[in-house]
Amino acid sequence: MSNKIAVQVDDLTVAYNYKPVLWDIDLEIPEGVLMAIVGPNGAGKSTLIKSILGILKPIAGSVSIYGKSYDKQRSLVAYVPQKGSVDWDFPTTALDVVMMGTYGSLGWIKRPGQKQKKAALEALEQVGMLPFKNRQISQLSGGQQQRIFLARALVQDASIYFMDEPFQGVDATTEIAIINILKALRKANKTVIVVHHDLQTVPEYFDWVTFLNVKKIATGPVKDIFNDDNLTKTYGINYKVSIHK
Amino acid sequence: MSSAQLEIQLIASLVAIACAIPGTFLVLRKMAMISDAISHSILPGIVIGFFITQDLNSPLLIVLAALTGVITVVLVEQIQKTGLVKEDTAIGLVFPALFSIGVIMIAKNANDVHLDVDAVLLGELAFAPFDRLLISGIDVGPKSLWIIGTILLITVGLLFAFFKELKLSTFDAGLAASLGFSPVAIHYGLMTVSSITTVGAFDAVGAILVVALMIAPAASAYLLTTDLKKMLFLSILFGVFSAISGYWVAHWLDASIAGSITTMLGLLFLVVYLFAPSKGLIAVMYREKQQKIEVSLLTFLLHLKNHNEENERHVNHLREHINWQKIRAKTVVDLALKNNMITIDNQIVSLTEKGDDFTSQAIDYIITNEDAQIEDMKDDFFLFRG
Numbered sequence: 001m002s003n004k005i006a007v008q009v010d011d012l013t014v015a016y017n018y019k020p021v022l023w024d025i026d027l028e029i030p031e032g033v034l035m036a037i038v039g040p041n042g043a044g045k046s047t048l049i050k051s052i053l054g055i056l057k058p059i060a061g062s063v064s065i066y067g068k069s070y071d072k073q074r075s076l077v078a079y080v081p082q083k084g085s086v087d088w089d090f091p092t093t094a095l096d097v098v099m100m101g102t103y104g105s106l107g108w109i110k111r112p113g114q115k116q117k118k119a120a121l122e123a124l125e126q127v128g129m130l131p132f133k134n135r136q137i138s139q140l141s142g143g144q145q146q147r148i149f150l151a152r153a154l155v156q157d158a159s160i161y162f163m164d165e166p167f168q169g170v171d172a173t174t175e176i177a178i179i180n181i182l183k184a185l186r187k188a189n190k191t192v193i194v195v196h197h198d199l200q201t202v203p204e205y206f207d208w209v210t211f212l213n214v215k216k217i218a219t220g221p222v223k224d225i226f227n228d229d230n231l232t233k234t235y236g237i238n239y240k241v242s243i244h245k
Numbered sequence: 246m247s248s249a250q251l252e253i254q255l256i257a258s259l260v261a262i263a264c265a266i267p268g269t270f271l272v273l274r275k276m277a278m279i280s281d282a283i284s285h286s287i288l289p290g291i292v293i294g295f296f297i298t299q300d301l302n303s304p305l306l307i308v309l310a311a312l313t314g315v316i317t318v319v320l321v322e323q324i325q326k327t328g329l330v331k332e333d334t335a336i337g338l339v340f341p342a343l344f345s346i347g348v349i350m351i352a353k354n355a356n357d358v359h360l361d362v363d364a365v366l367l368g369e370l371a372f373a374p375f376d377r378l379l380i381s382g383i384d385v386g387p388k389s390l391w392i393i394g395t396i397l398l399i400t401v402g403l404l405f406a407f408f409k410e411l412k413l414s415t416f417d418a419g420l421a422a423s424l425g426f427s428p429v430a431i432h433y434g435l436m437t438v439s440s441i442t443t444v445g446a447f448d449a450v451g452a453i454l455v456v457a458l459m460i461a462p463a464a465s466a467y468l469l470t471t472d473l474k475k476m477l478f479l480s481i482l483f484g485v486f487s488a489i490s491g492y493w494v495a496h497w498l499d500a501s502i503a504g505s506i507t508t509m510l511g512l513l514f515l516v517v518y519l520f521a522p523s524k525g526l527i528a529v530m531y532r533e534k535q536q537k538i539e540v541s542l543l544t545f546l547l548h549l550k551n552h553n554e555e556n557e558r559h560v561n562h563l564r565e566h567i568n569w570q571k572i573r574a575k576t577v578v579d580l581a582l583k584n585n586m587i588t589i590d591n592q593i594v595s596l597t598e599k600g601d602d603f604t605s606q607a608i609d610y611i612i613t614n615e616d617a618q619i620e621d622m623k624d625d626f627f628l629f630r631g
């Protein structure tokens with residue numbers, strides 16, 4: 001971890017139909033951390049990621065990636081959406097999905113070629129999915145589909161990785177395989193931000209954590225702030241009562 | 246075959262190709278009903294264009310109709326966005342409203358224009374060869390052939406240029422947005438192309454049948470392939486096949502060409518739906534039957550694995566122990582024997598080494614749900630094909 005700030009979020013407010021789902025979020029994510037975003041259902045975890053990536057338009061606030069707007073820094077960022085957000089019956093193969101990760105560097109109109117294919121095959125190898133490269137994606141198990149998504153992000157060779165619940169619906173072996181890859185990314189001084197559900201594994205998997213429930217509760221090193229106090233503030237009954245008023 | 250017949254088939258085929266391309270993406274985006282909405286609601290655009298130009302083949306008419314098509318999509322999305330009604334309801338609200346405006350406009354001016362509701366709904370392909378395009382007095386072919394040809398050329402050009410973007414934003418709009426390929430721009434691009442194609446096809450097959458040409462070939466192709474390029478190719482092939490065979494059916498029956506083309510599309514889909522190798526009805530039923538037998542086999546093997554007592558493994562007592570009917574028990578024992586998973590010695594059934602391994606592996610898979618364990622078994626057994 002260095003002193004550089006990879007992602008900075010200032011006064012971010014996001015609303016669906018005028019109902020705020022994220023309220024005045026300030027967040028600094030240092031370069032080289034492996035960070036979990038935790039919070040109850042409806043806390044705005046996915047919304048936060050999507051707003052940083054420009055997929056959702058915030059009603060207030062700003063986001064910067066290494067000091068510049070996301071539009072200028074796209075090539076530094078890779079994104080793994082929730083597995084359930086796409087139709088796995090789509091007529092395409094594992095290799096083709098991974099190739100999609102290269103589209104950003106190609107820009108409009110230009111087609112992927114041998115170079116992109118080679119990069120995609122390497123990424124498949126990295127997640128242990130090379131033998132399945134020509135398989136139709138609906139014929140893959142949940143864990144294999146998640147690995148394909150991870151490979152698609154790896155092929156982007158980014159500096160910052162955003163992942164929306166990469167452990168959802170995967171078997172134990174895949175979970176370990178994924179976390180090992182994420183730890184390797186951190187070792188290479190990449191910044192990895194993960195929406196995470198399983199509180200028990202936070203201290204084992206991550207070194208940085210953000211507690212979120214519409215507002216930001218706390219952010220910092222796991223060893224300093226992952227405690228009962230913050231957990232109660234995020235998930236506790238009192239807090240829920242106060243936001244529904 | 247006369248030149249008029251040839252021209253009709255050529256027009257019908259070009260219409261089919263022009264419809265199959267956007268249709269494939271509409272089907273994959275689960276937006277089939279949007280094409281129905283567009284095909285109806287462009288009517289006021291056509292009517293207004295016709296009032297201005299007094300020419301059914303004027304480019305202005307196409308522009309106005311396409312604009313109405315895009316307005317339809319915007320209206321549907323705006324109504325849906327309120328959260329008060331779902332998308333299908335929003336579609337059901339918008340297109341009848343626009344369509345009825347068109348119908349009223351035609352009716353009010355029916356006396357002095359050559360545009361009637363029948364022609365709009367069903368088209369009149371048979372008359373297409375009579376309306377010729379003359380360039381400095383020279384006959385260069387039917388006007389509708391030139392119109393649909395131009396539209397097709399533009400569609401194919403756009404498809405080649407933006408194939409990657411269309412694929413990405415159809416499969417994963419979120420990733421497309423984060424990579425800087427605006428899914429909104431691609432969405433409206435597709436809607437504009439669909440609207441323009443609909444107007445071009447309108448003249449030939451009418452508002453109702455253009456929907457069939459967009460959706461049926463793509464839906465049939467979807468059942469046959471797992472590759473987007475092949476799906477596009479098959480959609481086009483099915484479209485052209487229906488266009489030409491439909492023409493000849495109409496010729497022999499002396500019936501409506503548009504109606505016959507659509508009937509062929511329906512029959513084609515039915516055949517594919519029944520006989521498609523992996524997604525077809527018969528294939529699915531066969532697979533389910535196999536799976537049932539294989540679950541039985543596994544149950545049987547597990548029983549053998551769990552019991553060393555000879556009375557539990559006596560071939561005549563197996564039925565009572567597993568509580569199966571005679572035929573099913575025989576099928577399962579035969580299957581196990583065929584695969585060298587059991588041996589029968591003196592009426593006593595025993596697991597072979599292979600049967601024992603298979604059972605452990607299968608049980609392990611069912612408990613852990615880890616795919617790696619059964620990769621090598623997938624080719625032999627339906628049960629593990631997901």
